[in-house]
Amino acid sequence: MLIMNNYNNMFNDVPTPWGMYLQDSASPMAEGMLEVHDTVMFYLMMMLMLVGYLTYSMMKFNNKMSYKYLTHGSLLEFIWTLFPVMMLLLIAFPSFMLLYLTDDVIDPAMTIKCIGLQWYWSYEYSDFINDNGETISFDSYMMPEEMLEFGQLRLLDVDSRVVVPIDTHIRFIVTGGDVIHSFTVPALGFKVDATPGRLLQISTIITREGRFYGQCSEICGVAHSEMPMTIEAVSLPKFLDWLNEQ
Template sequence: MEGIINFHHDLMFFLIIVTVFVCWLLFRVITLFDEKKNPIPATFVHGATIEIIWTTIPALILLTVAVPSFALLYSMDEIIDPIITLKVIGSQWYWSYEYSDNLEFADEPLIFDSYMVQENDLEIGQFRLLEVDNRIVVPTNSHIRVLITASDVLHSWAVPSLGVKLDACPGRLNQTSMY
């Protein structure tokens, strides 16, 4: 998540610089090339220097953005030996979870469903449409692999505080890791 935030800040720097430059250039063109100030405009066939400049500078900016972008993309897809694997199956109106790595402590995997708490059952301080009856519990400071799919329709599973958001698609198994 920290890498995504740092990349966003770097990208915003370039975005602000380009936006300010384009606005300044647009203002200069509007003020300098007014019909009243320049009734007979000059004709230019081509300018090799300016064409090289407006081709190389955007290319350099794109390369400067692309290199950290690809590094971040590949680091997010890095395979790390997880301490636990959480299987998530999205169904209409509930999620199913499976901890299959606890077979050394139990004979079968831990499987449970998590339903949304009805509005009339909410306690004070709980959020409507966000509270569930069975929450998942994962260890802290350890690598966790999440495998997600759906049984019926498209779903979106997210843990915003960890910067994780995955789409659950029927017939497709998506994977990510959390720390």
């Protein structure tokens, strides 16, 4: 859900109190996930109504109804076997299609390495080096509650955000430095385990500017709830300005 941030007039994609639906998507992958959710919900509702209706009928007409072909009725059995199969196929097909699409990494223009640590994230922009010839990298800690500025979000904002350009194929390489963490940004459709000794990748193309928040999603110790991730998507010129400052 979108919330206007008074602090700097940027849109934030955050969980909202009593929010019942998924966050607005900001990438084709998250868009696909919303689509699959809605599709599956449609079939679930149809099944719920059918099963509910049949259960209700059976209770209402209990022992007052007889149907000669209820048992050993081949046609009836054929229908009530085929119907669930069709339903499952209708659910399975779009969901598998999305699953394999999300695994695809299409010719990324830049790569960001995200390392989950107890209890912060460390980011490396391996494609860019600073004046000293070092890779651009920084640690990203949660803003402590007493240091929050007006408009910043408790348990969600960090001291240094991951700034990325929009409309660019970006690859995130995720790993863990100590224990397993999970790099998760709902608005972008990310949920990648940060496993020590393993590199997992996910690619995205962010379709709009904004701040996308996420929280570590693999219980990793006492401060598991205090290692959020904030991704700030900006236009390419703004991203280059940011890069120059690093």
